[in-house]
Amino acid sequence: MKRRLLVLLPLLLGAALVGGVWRGLAGAPPVAVAAPRTDYSVADSDTCGSGVTFQWVDATGGTRWDLDAGDLDLPDYVSVTLPLSQSFTFYGEAYDHVWFNDFATVLFGDDNLYDDDAPSGIPPIPNATPLDPNGAIYAAWGNIYLHTFDDPDAAVYTLHETSQGRNWFVIEYYKYENLLGAADTFEVILDLDTGDVRVQYLAMSSALFAVAGIEDQTGSAGILYVDTGVPAENALHDGLAVWYGVGEMPAAAGVSITPEAEGVGEPGQAVTYTLTVTNTGTEADSFGLQAGGASWPTTLWDATFTNPLTETAALAPCESADVGVMVTLPPNPVIGTDVAFVQAASRLDAGIIATATISTRNSGPGVNVSPAQTGGGLPGSVITYSVAVTNTGGVADQYALSLSGFSWPTAFAPPMTQTLPLVAGAAQTVLVTVTVPANTPVGVADEAVLLVSSWQNDGAEIATTLRSVALAAPAALLSPAQTGLGTPKDVVTYTVWLTNTSTSIYDYNVSLTGAAWEVGLMPALDHTGPLTTGQSLSLTVVVSVPREAVAGTQDTA
Numbered sequence: 001m002k003r004r005l006l007v008l009l010p011l012l013l014g015a016a017l018v019g020g021v022w023r024g025l026a027g028a029p030p031v032a033v034a035a036p037r038t039d040y041s042v043a044d045s046d047t048c049g050s051g052v053t054f055q056w057v058d059a060t061g062g063t064r065w066d067l068d069a070g071d072l073d074l075p076d077y078v079s080v081t082l083p084l085s086q087s088f089t090f091y092g093e094a095y096d097h098v099w100f101n102d103f104a105t106v107l108f109g110d111d112n113l114y115d116d117d118a119p120s121g122i123p124p125i126p127n128a129t130p131l132d133p134n135g136a137i138y139a140a141w142g143n144i145y146l147h148t149f150d151d152p153d154a155a156v157y158t159l160h161e162t163s164q165g166r167n168w169f170v171i172e173y174y175k176y177e178n179l180l181g182a183a184d185t186f187e188v189i190l191d192l193d194t195g196d197v198r199v200q201y202l203a204m205s206s207a208l209f210a211v212a213g214i215e216d217q218t219g220s221a222g223i224l225y226v227d228t229g230v231p232a233e234n235a236l237h238d239g240l241a242v243w244y245g246v247g248e249m250p251a252a253a254g255v256s257i258t259p260e261a262e263g264v265g266e267p268g269q270a271v272t273y274t275l276t277v278t279n280t281g282t283e284a285d286s287f288g289l290q291a292g293g294a295s296w297p298t299t300l301w302d303a304t305f306t307n308p309l310t311e312t313a314a315l316a317p318c319e320s321a322d323v324g325v326m327v328t329l330p331p332n333p334v335i336g337t338d339v340a341f342v343q344a345a346s347r348l349d350a351g352i353i354a355t356a357t358i359s360t361r362n363s364g365p366g367v368n369v370s371p372a373q374t375g376g377g378l379p380g381s382v383i384t385y386s387v388a389v390t391n392t393g394g395v396a397d398q399y400a401l402s403l404s405g406f407s408w409p410t411a412f413a414p415p416m417t418q419t420l421p422l423v424a425g426a427a428q429t430v431l432v433t434v435t436v437p438a439n440t441p442v443g444v445a446d447e448a449v450l451l452v453s454s455w456q457n458d459g460a461e462i463a464t465t466l467r468s469v470a471l472a473a474p475a476a477l478l479s480p481a482q483t484g485l486g487t488p489k490d491v492v493t494y495t496v497w498l499t500n501t502s503t504s505i506y507d508y509n510v511s512l513t514g515a516a517w518e519v520g521l522m523p524a525l526d527h528t529g530p531l532t533t534g535q536s537l538s539l540t541v542v543v544s545v546p547r548e549a550v551a552g553t554q555d556t557a
Contacts, residue, residue: 040091040214042223043249045241046233049317051252051282053352054241056202059172059187062159067102067147088169089195090135091216098190100156100171104140104210106188107133109217125213126222135217137244139188139199140210140236142228144179151175151183164351167192180206186236197244207236214244253349254280255287257323257342257356264363265329266395267456271360272305273325277344279315281352287312287344289323294340296360297328312344327360337361363394363424365456372465376504378473380438384413385466387430389452391422398422398455401430406448408468409435418455432466440470442503475502486545493522494541500531507531510539515557518544 043050087094090108099107119142121127128134147154154175161168172187182205189198197214208229215222225242226234243249256278265271279285288311291298300309301324312321325342338360346352368390375383391397399419403410413431420428432450447467454460477499484492500506508528512519522540531537543557 039221040223040244040246041249042213042225043243044225044234045239048278048280049282050243050280051249051254052241052243053252053254053280054200054239056200057159057161057168057170057172057187057189059157059159059161059170060153060174062157062170062172065156065158067156086192088190088192090197091221093135093217098171100188102145104138104143104145104173104176104186105133106137106139106171108135119211121219123224124211124227125215125224126219127215128219132219134215134219137188137197137199137214138212139173139186140184140204140207140212142209142211143184143207144209145173145176145184146179148177149181150177154183161189178206179209182206194245199242199244201236201238201240203238204236204240210236212236212242249282251282253283253285253346253352255285255344255346255352255354256280257344257354260357261325262359262361263327264361264394265327266363267329268331270326270328273327273358274303275323275325275342275356276320277312277315277323277354278320279317281346281348282317283348284314284316286314286347288347289342289344291325291340291342291358294327294338294358296330296338296340298340298358299326299328300324300342301326311347325358327358329360329362336364365395365397365454365460366391366393367397367399367452367454367460367462368392369450369452369462369464372467374467374469375434376469376471377434377436378471379436379440381436383434383436383468385432385434387432387450387464387466388427389419389422389430390427391424393454393456393460394424395456396421396423397460400451400453400455402451402453403432404449404451406434406446408437408446410446410448410466419452434466434468436468436470442470442472445469472503474504474506474508475500476506476508477501484543486543488545488547488549490545492543492545494543496539496541497536498528498531498539499536500533503533505530505532512541512557515543515555517546517549517555517557519555519557 043052045052045054087096093108095108119127120131121129124132125138154177157172157174159170161170169190169192170187174185175183176185178184184204185202186204187200189200191198199212211227212225213223223244226236229235258276261273261275263271263273277287289300289309291300301307302309303322303324305324305326309323312323315321327338327340340358342356342358344354370387373385375385377383389399398421401412401416401418403412411433413433419430422428432448434446434448445467447465449463449465451463452461479497482494484494486492498508507530510521510525510527512521520542522542528537541557543555
């Protein structure tokens with residue numbers, strides 16, 4: 001049997017409530033209204049000009065509550081007494097405690113239906129059915145959260161947030177495993193000064209089954225924000241903030257700057273970006289602009305890159321302006337990436353700042369060569385190596401060439417000290433010759449190092465090795481001479497054995513010469529293929545005796 005752990009959270013909370021863009025009507029989905037109302041309204045960060053911004057508060061440093069209560073994967077419930085100094089007014093009733101459970105629901109009052117995992121009424125909010133809880137904030141009701149494969153840190157965390165002048169009570173569901181086995185992180189925030197409710201969704205892997213909204217103590221009034229993905233524009237997603245309050249949403253500044261951008265440039269050249277600053281607040285506003293954090297010169301311009309820019313013009317709510325960003329690469333920068341942060345700050349509220357990250361990469365030099373090679377030759381012979389030099393950088397380049405470490409005569413053919421100029425991605429083949437000295441003992445080797453260095457940057461270089469080995473002269477042993485007899489029109493067959501008697505691997509050419517009669521190899525071949533030292537190969541030779549041959553005549557191949 002599943003145990004129920006009830007935990008009571010007494011709060012100290014404040015009074016005035018404010019309102020916004022949507023209001024909930026009993027038995028109907030959210031409906032847009034133009035005039036401020038005395039009942040609850042809802043606004044979200046997806047609506048431009050709503051004044052709602054996503055301001056995540058990490059509550060994992062606060063008090064941890066494990067709702068599984070040792071029941072393995074079963075949902076459960078928790079209540080804890082948290083002494084605060086205010087009461088919180090919700091739909092006109094003052095409360096000194098709240099409840100929260102595994103079903104992403106925060107409840108007020110003494111409703112005993114704390115184990116209700118999904119709504120049964122239609123619509124789910126508002127609904128006075130005694131089968132569903134009332135007096136609640138539904139963050140993701142119906143998603144159903146389990147504890148089958150919980151992350152060790154998965155839990156509910158509570159925190160009294162007082163930084164930046166806030167007086168917020170935060171209930172965070174952290175890495176909570178949903179019905180589909182993935183983890184969600186979201187939070188309910190009670191503003192103890194204003195009485196507002198803010199629900200924020202940091203990471204929502206799935207919200208297909210979620211019902212979100214608020215409802216009064218009787219189930220007769222409430223706001224249905226979204227019901228299992230309907231309406232689609234209200235579907236819960238990462239980075240969403242939903243605000244519930246009484247009356248009109250107060251004036252609020254807001255700004256966004258997009259996109260995050262990346263670019264590639266050549267040394268001494270400029271890379272330009274165009275960012276868009278949008279007034280997401282409720283009032284006309286202008287925004288101060290600045291760039292920082294960069295090592296390379298970074299300047300801000302108007303959209304045509306004609307005039308330097310330090311501030312946007314006044315923008316109406318939801319209005320945007322383009323801002324040019326110019327990053328100038330030094331003549332010889334170290335290969336790598338430089339990062340600049342471009343900020344837009346509200347002139348109405350200096351604390352409202354949006355930031356975009358600009359990453360600029362130096363398309364510096366790069367080079368690659370063919371892998372190491374090994375060749376062999378007889379004493380007195382010349383071994384030729386073919387090496388491909390490829391420009392793997394982002395700029396045109398030329399490469400210095402050098403050979404070192406060798407004892408045998410080694411040189412570029414033709415003589416050279418550098419490649420031709422190569423555009424990015426181009427390659428040049430370089431030939432290197434090695435002469436095996438006369439009378440070099442079999443098996444003795446020599447090694448040369450070929451170094452390729454960029455003219456653009458001393459750090460861009462690569463080496464490859466060329467190893468040369470003195471080989472023994474090829475030697476082979478054939479079966480002794482053979483004699484056969486045949487009558488006219490006969491085919492006489494001989495088996496000849498070829499054995500590699502040298503100390504190296506050789507591939508032998510095979511041919512038949514000197515015969516007047518028709519002669520051939522079965523099967524036909526012109527070389528043996530590689531034979532290791534001591535390896536033998538049988539060759540079948542066939543001779544056709546002509547029909548006109550006179551007895552006693554002979555032929556030799």
